[in-house]
Amino acid sequence: MQFFVKIDLSMLPNLKVENLSCVxxxxxxxKNLNFEVLPGRNIEIIGSNGxxxxxxxxxxxxxxxxxxxTINWLDEDNNLKEYRTFDCFYQGHQxxxxxxxxxxxNLKLTHNAKGMNEQDINKCLERVGLYRINxxxxxxxxxxKKRISIARWLLKDFKIYFIDEPxxxxxxxxxxxxxxxxxxxxxxxxxxxxxxxxxxxxNATLIEI
Numbered sequence: 001m002q003f004f005v006k007i008d009l010s011m012l013p014n015l016k017v018e019n020l021s022c023v024x025x026x027x028x029x030x031k032n033l034n035f036e037v038l039p040g041r042n043i044e045i046i047g048s049n050g051x052x053x054x055x056x057x058x059x060x061x062x063x064x065x066x067x068x069x070t071i072n073w074l075d076e077d078n079n080l081k082e083y084r085t086f087d088c089f090y091q092g093h094q095x096x097x098x099x100x101x102x103x104x105x106n107l108k109l110t111h112n113a114k115g116m117n118e119q120d121i122n123k124c125l126e127r128v129g130l131y132r133i134n135x136x137x138x139x140x141x142x143x144x145k146k147r148i149s150i151a152r153w154l155l156k157d158f159k160i161y162f163i164d165e166p167x168x169x170x171x172x173x174x175x176x177x178x179x180x181x182x183x184x185x186x187x188x189x190x191x192x193x194x195x196x197x198x199x200x201x202x203n204a205t206l207i208e209i
Contacts, residue, residue: 011038012038012039012074012078013036013037013038013074013080014037014038014039014073014074014086014159014160014191015036015037015060015071015072015073015074015160015193016036016037016070016071016072016074016080017033017034017035017036017060017069017070017071017072018034018069018070018072019032019033019034019068019069019070020032020033020034020056020059020066020068020069020070020071021033021066021067021068021069022052022055022056022059022064022066022067023067024055029052029055029056029209030052030055030056030209032069033056033069033207033209035205035207037160037191037193038191039159039189039190039191040186040187040188040189040190040191041186041191041203041204041205042182042186042191042192042193042194042202042203042204042205043191043192043193043194043204043205043207044194044195044196044199044200044202044204044205044206044207045057045193045194045195045196045207045208045209046195046196046197046198046199046206046207046208046209047195047197047208047209048197049197051209052209053164053165053195053196053209054092054093054164054195056195056209057090057092057162057164057193057195059071060162060193061084061088061090061162062084070082073085073086086159087158087159088158088159088160088161088162089112089152089153089156089158089160089161089162089163090162090163091149091152091153091161091162091163091164091166092164093164093165095145095146095148095149096149097137097140097145097148097149098137099136099137099138100136100137100138101136101137102133102134102135102136102137103125103130103132103133103134103135103137103140103148104118104121104122104125104133104134106137106148107121107124107125107148107151107152107155108121110152110155112152112155112156113155116155121155124151124152124154124155125148125151127151127154127181128147128148128150128151128154128177128181129147129177130144130147130148130151142169143169143170143171143174146169146170146174147174147177150166150177150178150181153181153185154181157185157188157190158190159189159190159191160190160191160192160193161185161190161191161192161193161194162192162193162194163192163193163194163195164194164195165194165195165196165197166178166194166196166200167194167196167200168196168197175200179200179201179202182202183202183203186203192204
């Protein structure tokens with residue numbers, strides 16, 4: 001007789017970090033970090049300037065070598081592997097907005113927009129409150145440019161979004177917009193690993209470094 005056990009995939013971490021440490025110039029940037037990124041759940045990394053938040057994000061993605069510990073990714077067979085098994089979205093401090101391009105062109109020329117039609121790209125811009133798509137980016141405020149960077153999250157569904165300080169220098173409406181979009185993507189099973197100086201009050205597990 002055979003028995004089949006149904007696995008709840010929502011309880012399997014897409015990313016599992018154990019005893020992770022990073023040292024630079026004989027100084028521990030962070031040490032013995034342990035956490036899991038479950039589908040539809042978020043991690044918020046809190047710390048002051050220079051505490052190692054960005055270094056941690058880049059270490060998770062393999063852009064910086066770790067000193068100790070393991071970083072394991074869930075593969076298609078639901079096994080944890082030491083190499084990244086799926087695409088992730090990473091957005092650093094720099095928004096990468098080109099002033100000589102229009103709002104639409106800034107999104108259209110993003111790698112993740114490849115193959116998308118104009119209507120779908122416009123929907124992403126409209127979702128973040130950008131309707132004057134032919135306006136030059138040079139004429140936008142910092143907050144409006146930030147909205148273009150947020151629209152990039154919507155071009156393609158990723159399992160995990162790694163976003164460095166998404167709430168930095170934003171007014172309340174823009175912050176509320178980010179929280180709404182994070183919640184919408186959480187409902188689809190996507191997770192966020194974000195950094196900040198203080199809690200943004202999203203539904204997340206806090207890690208202080």
